[in-house]
Amino acid sequence: MLANAQVGLKKMHDNLSSYDKYLSDGLITKDQYNYQHSLYFQQQSTYQSLVSQKMQLESQITQLNSDKITKAVDFDN
Numbered sequence: 001m002l003a004n005a006q007v008g009l010k011k012m013h014d015n016l017s018s019y020d021k022y023l024s025d026g027l028i029t030k031d032q033y034n035y036q037h038s039l040y041f042q043q044q045s046t047y048q049s050l051v052s053q054k055m056q057l058e059s060q061i062t063q064l065n066s067d068k069i070t071k072a073v074d075f076d077n
Contacts, residue, residue: 001050002051005043005046005047005050009040009044012040012043015036016036016037016040019032019033020033
């Protein structure tokens with residue numbers, strides 16, 4: 001899921017350069033240009049939240065595995 005989100009975010013970023021040209025050529029308004037940039041930053045924020053959530057879950061898994069080992073050692077004693 002994260003890989004797909006990252007690919008999509010890269011495509012959005014690449015497309016922003018097209019919007020720079022569209023704006024300079026007068027094909028879009030400044031509002032349309034700003035809207036596309038705001039969408040990109042919104043998606044970037046969502047992606048960063050997913051990365052953060054993944055890191056938290058990995059940390060929880062590590063902690064649970066550690067707890068499991070500790071309990072197994074306690075049980076053996």
